[in-house]
Amino acid sequence: MNFTPNLRGAGAVFSRNLLVWRRLFWPALVMNFGEPALYLLGLGLGLGHFIGEMDGVSYLAFLASGILASSAMNTASFEGMYSVYTRMGPQKTYDAMLATPLRVQDIVFGEMLWCAAKAAFSAVGIFIVALALGLITSPSALWVVPAAILIGLAFAGPAIMMSAIARNYDFFNYYVVLLLTPMLLVSGVFYPVDSLPAGLRPWLDLLPLTHAVELMRGLMLEDVALLRPWSNIAVLSLYVFFGFYVATWLVRRRLLE
Amino acid sequence: MSHCFGRSTTTDSTPAVLARGLCKTFKHKTLGETVAVDRLDLCVPRGVCFGLLGPNGAGKTTTLRMLLGTMPPSSGSLEILGLTMPGDECLVRAKLGIVPQADNLDPDLSVIQNLRVYASFFGLPHQNLDAHLDQLLAFANLTDRREHQVESLSGGMKRRLTLARALINAPELVVLDEPTTGLDPQARHTLWSRLEELKAQGTTLLLTTHYMDEAERLCDELVVMDHGRVLDQGSPQALIARHVEPWVIEIRHAAAVAQHYACLDGVGKLEQHGSSLFLYTHDRHHALTRIEALAPTLVAPPILLQRPAGLEDVFLRLTGRDLREGA
Numbered sequence: 001m002n003f004t005p006n007l008r009g010a011g012a013v014f015s016r017n018l019l020v021w022r023r024l025f026w027p028a029l030v031m032n033f034g035e036p037a038l039y040l041l042g043l044g045l046g047l048g049h050f051i052g053e054m055d056g057v058s059y060l061a062f063l064a065s066g067i068l069a070s071s072a073m074n075t076a077s078f079e080g081m082y083s084v085y086t087r088m089g090p091q092k093t094y095d096a097m098l099a100t101p102l103r104v105q106d107i108v109f110g111e112m113l114w115c116a117a118k119a120a121f122s123a124v125g126i127f128i129v130a131l132a133l134g135l136i137t138s139p140s141a142l143w144v145v146p147a148a149i150l151i152g153l154a155f156a157g158p159a160i161m162m163s164a165i166a167r168n169y170d171f172f173n174y175y176v177v178l179l180l181t182p183m184l185l186v187s188g189v190f191y192p193v194d195s196l197p198a199g200l201r202p203w204l205d206l207l208p209l210t211h212a213v214e215l216m217r218g219l220m221l222e223d224v225a226l227l228r229p230w231s232n233i234a235v236l237s238l239y240v241f242f243g244f245y246v247a248t249w250l251v252r253r254r255l256l257e
Numbered sequence: 258m259s260h261c262f263g264r265s266t267t268t269d270s271t272p273a274v275l276a277r278g279l280c281k282t283f284k285h286k287t288l289g290e291t292v293a294v295d296r297l298d299l300c301v302p303r304g305v306c307f308g309l310l311g312p313n314g315a316g317k318t319t320t321l322r323m324l325l326g327t328m329p330p331s332s333g334s335l336e337i338l339g340l341t342m343p344g345d346e347c348l349v350r351a352k353l354g355i356v357p358q359a360d361n362l363d364p365d366l367s368v369i370q371n372l373r374v375y376a377s378f379f380g381l382p383h384q385n386l387d388a389h390l391d392q393l394l395a396f397a398n399l400t401d402r403r404e405h406q407v408e409s410l411s412g413g414m415k416r417r418l419t420l421a422r423a424l425i426n427a428p429e430l431v432v433l434d435e436p437t438t439g440l441d442p443q444a445r446h447t448l449w450s451r452l453e454e455l456k457a458q459g460t461t462l463l464l465t466t467h468y469m470d471e472a473e474r475l476c477d478e479l480v481v482m483d484h485g486r487v488l489d490q491g492s493p494q495a496l497i498a499r500h501v502e503p504w505v506i507e508i509r510h511a512a513a514v515a516q517h518y519a520c521l522d523g524v525g526k527l528e529q530h531g532s533s534l535f536l537y538t539h540d541r542h543h544a545l546t547r548i549e550a551l552a553p554t555l556v557a558p559p560i561l562l563q564r565p566a567g568l569e570d571v572f573l574r575l576t577g578r579d580l581r582e583g584a
Contacts, residue, residue, distance in 0.1 A: 012377040019374065020365040092361035098327055099355040100378035100426075101347045256327055 003248055005109035009102045013110025014117070021118075032118060033125030036071035040064055040129060043190075055192050057223050064130045065217040065224075066189035068144055069151060071126055072119035072216075073209055076152035077180060079115045080159025081172045088163055094255055104252045112156040112244060119152025120145055127220075136220065143219045151212040154236040157243010164250035188213040211235045271339035273430045273461040274301035274324060279333035281319050281485075293319040295485035296333070301478075303429075306452070306462040308472045308479030310568075312576050316485035317465040318358065321434055324463075325355060338429055351379065354423030354431040358438070360415050362407045362422070369394070369403045372422055379426045389425075396451065397421035413444025420451060431455065433464040437471060449475060469569040483576045493568050500574050501566040502526065504541040508534040508548070509560035517555060521547060530573065537566065 021028060040063060048059035055062060087093035097107055123144055130136050162175045186196060187209035196204070204210045211232040218226030276299040282292050294316045301307045311317050322328035324337060326346030335342040337349045363371050372390045394400045397417040402410065410418065416436065423431055436452070437445040452475055456462055466472050472479055473493045480490040489496060497503075502525055511518060511534040518534055521527050524547055525538030538544045541563055552558055 008380055009378070012374075012380070015377060016363075016366075016374045019370060020363075023365070091364060092359065093363060095327075095357065096361040096363070096375070097378055099325065099350065099353075099357070099423075100375065101351045101380070102378050103347065256329070 002103075003105050003245055005105040006103070009106030010110035010113060013097065013102070013107050014113050017111075017114040018117075028118075028121075029125075032071070032075045032122040036067050036074075036122065036126055037129050040067050040126065055224065057221055058135075060133065061130075061135045061221055062217070063190065064126065064133070064135050065220045066213050068123055068126050068130075068148070068220060069209065069212040069216040070184055070187075070189045071122045072148040072151040073155045073180070073184075073212060075122040076115040076119040076155040077159040077175075079118050080111065080156045081162055081166075081175065082169065084111055084160050085163040085166055085169065085172075088251065088255070094251075098255065104255065105248045108160060108244065108248045108251055111160060112153055112240075112247075115156035115159070116149045116152030119155070120148045123148030130220070138222045141220045144216055147212075147215050147219055150233065150236050150240070151208075151216075154208045154212070154239035154243065157240060157247045160247040161243065161250050164247060164254050183207050183209045188217075205235075208236055208239045271303075271336070272300050273303045273307075273338060274299055274463065275336040276300075276320075276324075277334045279320070279323060279335055280331045281316075281323060281328065282331045293485055294323070294330075297482070297485065297487060299480065299487070301461065301463055303461050304456075304459050305477040306456050306464070306475050308476035309463065309465040309482065310467075310469075310472055310479055310572060311465075311482040313467075315483045315576070317482065318434060319485075320482075321432060321463075321465065325353065325432065326350060351426060352429045354426065354428035356416075356419050356423045356431065356433040356436055358434040360419055362415060362418060364407050366407065367403075368399055368405050368407060368410070368418060371407060371418065372425060375422050376425050381426065393421040393424060396424070396454075398447065411444075413440050413447065416440060416444065416448055417451065420448070424455075428460065430461045430463060433462065435465055435467065437466070437468065445471070469567060469572055473568045481572060481575045488575045496571045497566055497568060499571075501570045502537040502539050503566055504538050504544075505564055505566050505570060506536040506538065506541060506544055506548070507562040507564075508536065509562065511559060514555070517551065518548075520551075535570075537570065 040060075044060035044063045048063070051059040053059065094107055098104070127136070127141075127144055159175075162172060166172060186200070186204060187193070187207055189209070193201070193204055193210060214227065215229060215232040215236075217224050218229065276297055279294055279297040279299070280292070281294040282290050284290055297316075297320060299320075309317050309320065319328065323330045323335065324342070326343050326349060329343050337345075338352055340349050342349060363374065366374060369390060372393060373386070376386055376390070391400070394403060397414075397420060399414060399418060399421070402414065407415065407418070420433075420436075433452075437448055440448065449471070452462060452464075456475075462475070464475070476493060478490070478492055479496070481488045481496070489499070491499065508518065510532050512529050512532045515529060515534060518527065521536055521544070524540070524544045525536050528535045528537070536544055536548075545561070545563070548559060548561065
């Protein structure tokens with residue numbers, strides 16, 4: 001079975017989403033940027049007042065780098081679930097696409113690129129807030145943008161897999177409550193992973209968000225070293241490839257049988 | 258206008274559709290294995306309007322989905338426009354226009370954006386695209402709706418936009434799944450005239466329908482199918498001549514007193530549909546005389562309707578007349 005996507009086809013799918021998104025820019029801005037910015041300011045300034053420093057940096061900076069990663073995860077995941085499901089099911093957008101030379105792998109790849117673009121959009125928003133708060137001191141922090149794209153791609157595949165097996169929107173509650181939220185709480189967004197029991201560490205290293213947070217924190221903050229950037233990139237890339245193939249297989253099974 | 262959509266001069270001699278022994282079976286959790294399409298043979302020549310008729314659940318939509326490559330056949334061979342399916346489905350779909358049963362226009366986009374985005378899925382060059390899209394809008398009678406959102410269109414307009422969208426790649430074969438279901442009479446006539454225009458330009462049309470007047474009016478050739486098999490194939494006139502007597506006399510509300518009319522059996526074929534009796538006959542004058550002769554024995558005078566036999570009668574005779582449930 002052929003899984004190689006056609007870049008022109010995936011680009012057409014991406015452009016279609018971009019065209020729609022331009023109409024829905026303001027609500028998207030509130031969702032993808034406003035919400036994480038509120039978390040950052042509320043928790044960072046509020047809790048930060050009591051916590052002071054964490055892992056050698058101000059709590060605000062620590063949290064900002066974590067939220068950069070988690071908001072990329074959330075943005076890509078929600079786009080890959082609710083929006084992709086809407087296009088696959090009720091709106092029949094994919095049925096219309098499959099009446100053209102586009103194939104399932106082109107659609108899935110285009111959607112993953114789009115999820116990644118939205119993740120980057122959200123990351124840029126947080127980045128601007130962090131910049132305004134004086135948390136970013138080095139131009140190398142701009143690497144967070146390609147990192148956000150990689151994180152977006154890594155979370156897009158699993159989210160599209162969920163869409164492919166979902167029978168209704170409520171199904172996504174399982175993925176959000178049983179996987180995304182626990183991951184958000186143990187992957188080092190709000191406190192260092194080191195503070196968790198040592199026995200958990202190898203398991204946490206399987207989670208994409210652990211690597212996303214490590215990568216973002218090291219790239220954004222001068223005072224935090226990048227300990228194992230290539231491992232971070234490798235694990236996230238595995239999720240990208242695994243997600244793409246399984247998502248393509250599942251969407252094909254749903255739409256073409 | 259004639260040069261923009263159709264491919265009136267095709268030198269290719271392969272048929273538009275050639276299916277041999279096409280089968281599709283489904284596995285159900287409760288029903289076990291069901292056969293949707295059963296050893297179907299189909300040959301659609303180029304340049305004609307070809308109809309696929311059958312009751313609900315006859316396997317029409319499944320057949321179409323296999324033709325479009327969105328459902329793999331369980332067995333059998335299939336060639337579209339000389340290309341093998343599945344396998345060449347990308348090449349095939351580049352030459353195909355599809356008007357699906359349920360509208361799947363992009364509700365997030367305007368009329369013109371729907372066309373432009375669809376063109377991008379085919380990878381059509383941007384050069385001269387706007388002029389081409391304007392022609393399609395004019396063809397669909399939607400020029401003044403160019404910037405409107407799809408949601409604001411009427412059912413007939415949406416259908417016409419779907420047809421215009423299906424023509425964006427100047428297809429050699431246009432496949433329409435129940436193109437006028439749910440439309441009002443005016444919208445149906447408008448759509449029919451567009452389809453006739455396309456046919457005149459040499460585009461092959463393949464359509465499914467429940468409407469016998471639609472099939473009789475548009476189709477040069479058609480097959481009647483049921484239970485996944487072809488029951489018969491021919492032109493509407495040939496099918497009528499082959500399967501039913503030329504005249505039908507309907508006796509309204511006579512089903513309850515059918516025994517009074519039993520003696521008419523020798524004049525033609527007497528059948529019951531719903532609350533009426535239908536007498537299919539070669540000699541309607543003789544039949545009418547006989548019915549009038551019966552009148553004094555009846556409680557109420559019979560209400561009679563006479564008409565030439567049509568495709569609907571063929572359809573009912575071939576597919577039986579039990580009520581279909583579901584699909």
